[in-house]
Amino acid sequence: MSVVTENTATSATPAKPLAQRINWVKLAPWLYTIGLFVAWELLVIVLQTPPTILPAPSRVFQAIVQYWSPIWKNSLQTLYTTTVGFAIAVVAGLAIGLFIGWSKAIYAGLYPLMIGFNAIPKVALVPILVIWFGIGAVPAILTAFLISFFPIVVNVATGLATIEPETEDVLRALGAKKLDIMLKVGIPRSMPYFFGSLKVAITLAFVGSVVSETVASNYGLGNMMSSAQSQFNVPLVFAGLLMLAVEGIAMYALMAWIEMRMTGWAHRSTMSQ
Amino acid sequence: MPHLVTIDNVDMRYGGAAGTLAVSGLTMKVGKGEFAAVVGPSGCGKSTLMKLVTGLHIPQSGVVIVADKQVTKPVSIVGMAFQNPTMLPWRTTLDNILLPLEIVERHRHRLRANKKEYVEKAEHLLETVGLKGFGSKFPWQLSGGMQQRANLCRALIHEPELLMLDEPFGALDAFTREELWCVIRDLHAAQGVTIILVTHDLREATFLADRIFVMSARPGKVLKEHAVPFARPRDLEVMYEKAFNDMVHELHGEIASARVVA
Numbered sequence: 001m002s003v004v005t006e007n008t009a010t011s012a013t014p015a016k017p018l019a020q021r022i023n024w025v026k027l028a029p030w031l032y033t034i035g036l037f038v039a040w041e042l043l044v045i046v047l048q049t050p051p052t053i054l055p056a057p058s059r060v061f062q063a064i065v066q067y068w069s070p071i072w073k074n075s076l077q078t079l080y081t082t083t084v085g086f087a088i089a090v091v092a093g094l095a096i097g098l099f100i101g102w103s104k105a106i107y108a109g110l111y112p113l114m115i116g117f118n119a120i121p122k123v124a125l126v127p128i129l130v131i132w133f134g135i136g137a138v139p140a141i142l143t144a145f146l147i148s149f150f151p152i153v154v155n156v157a158t159g160l161a162t163i164e165p166e167t168e169d170v171l172r173a174l175g176a177k178k179l180d181i182m183l184k185v186g187i188p189r190s191m192p193y194f195f196g197s198l199k200v201a202i203t204l205a206f207v208g209s210v211v212s213e214t215v216a217s218n219y220g221l222g223n224m225m226s227s228a229q230s231q232f233n234v235p236l237v238f239a240g241l242l243m244l245a246v247e248g249i250a251m252y253a254l255m256a257w258i259e260m261r262m263t264g265w266a267h268r269s270t271m272s273q
Numbered sequence: 274m275p276h277l278v279t280i281d282n283v284d285m286r287y288g289g290a291a292g293t294l295a296v297s298g299l300t301m302k303v304g305k306g307e308f309a310a311v312v313g314p315s316g317c318g319k320s321t322l323m324k325l326v327t328g329l330h331i332p333q334s335g336v337v338i339v340a341d342k343q344v345t346k347p348v349s350i351v352g353m354a355f356q357n358p359t360m361l362p363w364r365t366t367l368d369n370i371l372l373p374l375e376i377v378e379r380h381r382h383r384l385r386a387n388k389k390e391y392v393e394k395a396e397h398l399l400e401t402v403g404l405k406g407f408g409s410k411f412p413w414q415l416s417g418g419m420q421q422r423a424n425l426c427r428a429l430i431h432e433p434e435l436l437m438l439d440e441p442f443g444a445l446d447a448f449t450r451e452e453l454w455c456v457i458r459d460l461h462a463a464q465g466v467t468i469i470l471v472t473h474d475l476r477e478a479t480f481l482a483d484r485i486f487v488m489s490a491r492p493g494k495v496l497k498e499h500a501v502p503f504a505r506p507r508d509l510e511v512m513y514e515k516a517f518n519d520m521v522h523e524l525h526g527e528i529a530s531a532r533v534v535a
């Protein structure tokens with residue numbers, strides 16, 4: 001009994017210590033990021049590395065301010081090539097995924113081809129794209145597309161191909177056509193897989209566009225970093241990396257948010273039921 | 274009594290000529306409005322029988338006739354419910370129940386214009402199975418027993434002439450099961466629907482059915498046919514009568530020996 005009264009007493013005290021009022025889980029990503037920069041800064045100070053090898057974060061931020069105009073312009077360019085490539089990948093991936101998942105025969109026939117295609121390093125395709133389209137935004141967009149559409153295809157096709165046979169039986173017994181089953185069950189069912197794959201795809205799209213910009217473009221963060229590197233402007237290279245990380249995180253968060261909004265049901269139910 | 278379902282000397286083999294022979298020489302007749310139960314050892318082809326009647330599988334030899342037509346493609350006068358409720362998690366319970374109406378030819382063109390009428394019907398069904406007010410919940414917000422009730426509603430919404438139930442109560446606790454037996458019993462009495470029930474529970478078969486078919490081990494065929502003599506409407510109390518227990522006992526013996534032969 002005395003324990004109970006004691007508990008009520010403590011919870012009733014108005015001024016809780018500060019440490020308890022902070023939501024540490026929410027704060028953790030920021031704290032860890034700051035921690036990383038602090039550790040990096042300290043490392044540079046202790047080892048006295050020259051800025052041409054590893055610039056301190058303070059030096060990198062200074063470079064961001066100093067070169068803000070080109071950084072901003074190139075960041076937008078990379079964001080543009082990435083999102084366009086990604087958008088094409090979403091449309092094509094969805095279409096091809098639905099096509100492949102449509103029937104067991106198509107799935108069996110095209111799957112190995114897809115795997116083989118995915119095994120090709122997309123960097124190796126950039127020279128070919130340059131031959132076809134010249135240097136610039138087009139190879140970057142296409143590389144972003146090529147590298148990011150595969151996970152979308154695989155996920156959509158898997159969602160379709162794994163419809164529970166019993167669900168299919170119930171509907172077929174009612175006279176449902178293949179198209180009915182796809183519309184009523186297959187497509188809604190594959191949506192969580194689809195939206196889940198967008199998170200993976202968008203980060204891959206950045207890899208594709210930046211790789212292509214690095215070797216075959218006069219614009220974009222990739223190009224900016226490679227020319228900064230040739231001028232030994234290492235702080236600017238790191239500034240570019242930082243901007244890429246920021247763009248990547250922002251787009252990932254956007255995709256995660258879309259996923260949550262569109263397929264909340266999948267997080268609260270097990271798909272297997 | 275005219276027959277709604279006639280299965281005549283049917284062989285069904287899965288996976289080509291060298292595959293599993295699931296049923297062989299299967300013959301059975303179910304009258305219109307009758308409640309038939311099918312019991313037999315595990316793996317003897319009971320689910321196969323369900324799929325043959327609904328036209329999900331077409332037999333290699335023999336004929337299946339449902340409502341005076343030979344079955345060559347899925348027949349749409351049936352409602353089906355399996356042990357696994359297979360509710361779609363992205364639809365509310367009500368929308369799950371309305372799903373067959375979006376498929377069946379007879380209803381799909383009327384659905385949009387007569388939505389209100391159909392929703393009322395679904396809600397009435399939900400009330401019958403004791404799920405009043407749960408239509409707006411998602412299936413994953415319901416317990417297993419509640420999902421199975423909703424599953425029954427879905428099987429009934431398009432007013433099928435034939436209801437096929439494949440171990441629908443297998444995963445439920447004894448009390449829920451008995452409650453749903455009564456629901457099915459009353460539905461059968463009220464709507465005059467023909468029901469074929471596959472079950473492992475011999476008391477369930479004896480309590481519900483007019484006629485019980487005992488199947489042999491694989492390849493399955495009908496070994497014996499029992500008419501269940503107990504008068505309707507049956508009360509759960511009937512299960513404690515001696516005649517009832519004798520019948521269950523007899524069925525048990527037949528299945529046990531069918532298993533040994535295999």
Ligand SMILES: Nc1ncnc2c1ncn2[C@@H]1O[C@H](COP(=O)(O)OP(=O)(O)OP(=O)(O)O)[C@@H](O)[C@H]1O
Binds near residue numbers: 294319491
């Ligand atoms: N799709 C399939 N492909 C190949 N063989 C199958 C298939 N479905 C069933 N079988 C085989 O046919 C036989 C009968 O299966 P069925 O599912 O009809 O049995 P069941 O009587 O319903 O069994 P249970 O009581 O365990 O549900 C089994 O031996 C099974 O291995």
Ligand SMILES: [Mg+2]
Binds near residue numbers: 319320321439
């Ligand atoms: Mg079975």
